Amino acid sequence: METSKNLSVLIAGPAGAGIFSSSVTLGKMFLRHGLNVFITNEYPSLIRGGHQWAQVRASLEETVFSHQKKVDIVLALDKPSIEKHTASLKTNGIIICDEEDASSLAKNNVQIRAFPLRKIIKEMNAPSVAINSIGLGIIVGILNGNIEIAEKLYDEQFRGKKETADLNKQLFKMGYEYGKELSNSFQGYKLPQQAIYSGKEKRLLIDGNTAVALGALSAGLTFFASYPMTPASPILHFLAEIQKEVGIVVFQPESEIAAINMAIGAAYAGARSMVATSGGGFSLMVEALGQAAMTETPILIVEVQRPGPSTGLPTHTAQGDLRFVIHASQGEFPRVVLAPGDPYQAYVLANRGLNIAWKYQVPVILLSDKYLGESYWTVPDFPELGIEEPKISRENVGGFFPRYKITEDGVSPLVFPGTPGSLVYANTSEHDEYGFGTIEPSKVKEMQDKRLRKYRLLREEAEKHGIETIGDGDIVVVTWGSTKQVVLEALKGVSGVKLVQVIWMEPFPKNKLLSEIKDKRLLVIENNSTGQLASLIRENLFREPDGLLLKYDGRQFFPEDIQLWINSYLER
CATH class of the missing domain: 3.40.50.920 (Rossmann fold)
Incomplete structure (x- = not known):
């Protein structure tokens, strides 16, 4: 692979040092220089402590799809980070660190550039996490970047907090001057000042989890329930933060079982509903998955994979749940499983998944993974996607409505509680057209055939898309x-x-x-x-x-x- 056409920076340090937020800030700086950007991270499953890192890759000439083994610059925020990531450096790479950490770690053929980072923080009476702003300044200075881009970004990032913004800009500038002194000696990729991003291109730097949330919103999401579970939790955090702005209900119940049952109940009442979890949480949701299938209640389930079995590796990535979600729950019933590969697809498929759930009245599972969910990519601005109207009846039948009416395509008219003149009965046992329980062989077969007839149209969609x-x-x-x-x-x-x-x-x-x-x-x-x-x-x-x-x-x-x-x- 060509390495001269792209840049790779790794930021590493202990938990709580602002590793991830700094990597996103740096990625945004690169984006505004006109570059395509990718960011990924790794962290242990610990409340406090442990080693974390994030890799930021960028290129003006080509799309950047993933991380790579070797990096140009390592910003090491503690001594262990130097030891862990020296082997990751390219031939002409540079390690940036505090002078205290570098004193006993000089290595042959490794460029270690030490600065009084902690001393500056102490003299400026700044919070320890602000050390990142100095480090980012050094990196952008080495790369001969445009300092005005960073200053504007800090103003936006700390909007309404002028003192904080000014402090970080001051620290960044100090680091930038250090970095400029090293710029001529650095043989790697340099930022193209002439290609500054104007905003007219409408590109996004976004992670897969946020893209899923936005896609569901574009399909009319009105109710979201989730119990926190890495690596799906960011969907809950994002939607909870914007729920008043977009006019939806976001709820964190006591368990994954409660979350999916609440979502099914909300959908039964007419709300477009979604839940999000990982493999362990989905395991708890399996019985309710069957409930949604039997009652033909539309629901979108987002499953962001991590390694298993059991607790597995909570903060790492895997693709081990594919067979599980395809076969989860007892009995036979139609379901849809969609697997996006990038944030753009995550947005489109979340929209499509919620629409499919309502169009065919089946559970839809969006199968993501930690790498997709928590990594960031530069993607084109998302298109405007709409809501597909399902088969809804507002007929006044003057009594029980045939909610499970036998139809040629297997999709029965939807009706919601509160519809004038219609009583709506849902039953998790086998039932007739009106939802009343039955063990009559002919009716059992008739109803099972009705549900499975949905597969004909679903298979047509699968072949097309x-x-x-x-x-x-x-x-x-x-x-x-x-x-x-x-x-x-x-x-x-x-x-x-x-x-x-x-x-x-x-x-x-x-x-x-x-x-x-x-x-x-x-x-x-x-x-x-x-x-x-x-x-x-x-x-x-x-x-x-x-x-x-x-x-x-x-x-x-x-x-x-x-x-x-x-x-x-x-x-x-």
Whole structure:
């Protein structure tokens, strides 16, 4: 991969040192210089303490899809960070640290640049977390960036807090002057001052979790319930912060079981509802998933994956829940499982998922992962997406309404409690058209057939929208979720390879996928230990992959490793 066309910075230190907020601030500075930006992070599952890091990549010449192994600059906010990340430096890379941390850590062939960071903070009577502003100033100075961009950003970031903004701008400027002294000696990527972002391009620097929330809002979300669970919690935090502004109800109940039951109840009453959780929380929601299916109540469930089983690795990433969500709950019923691979898709599929739930009256599961949920990408401004009107009846029947009316497409007219002249009865046991319980064999079969007839139209949608194809070649790499982004990074400069991302996991777009892989060498890459997408391909297409690359240590792939693996097949 070309490294001269992009820049990579790693910020590392202890928990509570402002690592993540600083990485986003730096990413916004790069964005306003006109660059494409990507940010990811790693942190332990600890309330206090532990080592954290965030990597910020940027490029003017190309789209940046993922992290990489080597970085140009490390901002180390404590001594352990120097020790941990020295090996991550490129040949001409620089470590920036406090002079106290560097005193006993001089290393051969490593450029360590030490500054009196903590001394400055003490003299300025500034909070310890403000050390990041000095560090960011040094970085932007080394890169010969535009200081006015940073100053304007701090004013926006601390709007209404002039003293705080002025302090951070002052600290940044001090760091910037230090960095300028090193600018000529730094041989890496420099910021292009002539390409300053004007805002007219309407680009976003956004994480997958926020994109999901915005997509659901665009589809008319009015009720959201969630019990905090990493890495899905940011969806709750974001929606709770803006709920009054956008006019929705956001509620944190006592458990995941309560959250999904509240959402189902709200949807029964006519509110477009969503819940968000991770694998452990979804495990608790499984019985209610069946309830939504039997009562044909629309609901969107966001499942942001992390490694399991049990508590697993709460703050890391994985793609191990695919089979679980496809088969969760007892019995047979139609469901939809969608898997976005980037924030733009997360926005579009959250909108589409909520609309599908109401159009077909089925549970829809949006399957994300930690890497997608908590990483940031530069994406085009989101389009305006609307609300698809479901099949709603306002008929006055003067009694019980046939809520589960037998229809050709399996979708019965919706009616909500409070509709004049209609009584609405929902039943989690098998029932007739009016919702009254039944064990009559013919009625049981009739109702099951009705629900399953929804699959015909859902399969048509899956075949139409179920995959995304990029490039062309005799080798086809099939992947899903956020792994798509790392594969795209790996494929830079590689020819003769087609990338296929499976987006609809259930129903599975088997005919469309078959047309893309027919008579091609098939490689599958995914972030789990058993090859769950590969097993779906085997089940639906009777096709074994010619190569299968798996990773399941709680981390997303490095693009360098994927590129080496793909090249080994190109050379055969």
